[in-house]
Amino acid sequence: MLARCLLLSVLSIGFVNGRRQIPFRRWPYLVQSSEVNAPRVWWNVAYDEREISYGVKQGQIKLLRYFSKQARQTFVFRCLETIAAHDANRNTSDNALKYLGDDGNVHRLLDDDANYYIHKDGCQIKPTKKDRTIFTITSSGSRLNVLPVRDFAIGDFTHRDQKFGMKIGSVCFS
Numbered sequence: 001m002l003a004r005c006l007l008l009s010v011l012s013i014g015f016v017n018g019r020r021q022i023p024f025r026r027w028p029y030l031v032q033s034s035e036v037n038a039p040r041v042w043w044n045v046a047y048d049e050r051e052i053s054y055g056v057k058q059g060q061i062k063l064l065r066y067f068s069k070q071a072r073q074t075f076v077f078r079c080l081e082t083i084a085a086h087d088a089n090r091n092t093s094d095n096a097l098k099y100l101g102d103d104g105n106v107h108r109l110l111d112d113d114a115n116y117y118i119h120k121d122g123c124q125i126k127p128t129k130k131d132r133t134i135f136t137i138t139s140s141g142s143r144l145n146v147l148p149v150r151d152f153a154i155g156d157f158t159h160r161d162q163k164f165g166m167k168i169g170s171v172c173f174s
Helices: 058-066 141-146
Strands: 002-007 010-015 021-025 070-080 098-100 106-108 115-121 131-140 151-153 163-173
Touching: 070 141, 131 141
Parallel strands: none
Antiparallel strands: 002 010, 010 163, 021 163, 070 131, 070 163, 098 106, 098 151, 115 131
16 A cells, blocks of 8 residues: 655655554563563564554565665554663663564664664653653665564563553655
């Protein structure tokens, strides 16, 4: 499904994903060990029937990428007692979301593989009330194939009382 995205004053061509929202709730199959460097549980592995789908074929993505210099995708991560990007209590981003890019590689939010803009980081202190982190991933040049995001894993999802939900935004190529 093709869509139009506005990037400031430049008209871009993008596409809208098929699964736009992951409901805010407990996700028991994502609970993982609290040990440092413990393997993370990936969304598509735990909930394979809920695969992130973009409603277009890979060839269409490659064509959009071929005629573009930049891609961007925005996410709204809703949280309860979990970290999305920066852990303010420990002053680290070790538990930042990891994601599988369209390039087949694992990336971590705030790494050097793309540009990240955190619009609001309400999930940085493990809130005891529902909050959210809004972030945009922008890729360009040789890293243009980082987007769209294909899968994700949460870094500190270690007990059953934690909750999250996510709105996966459109991927816009320009």
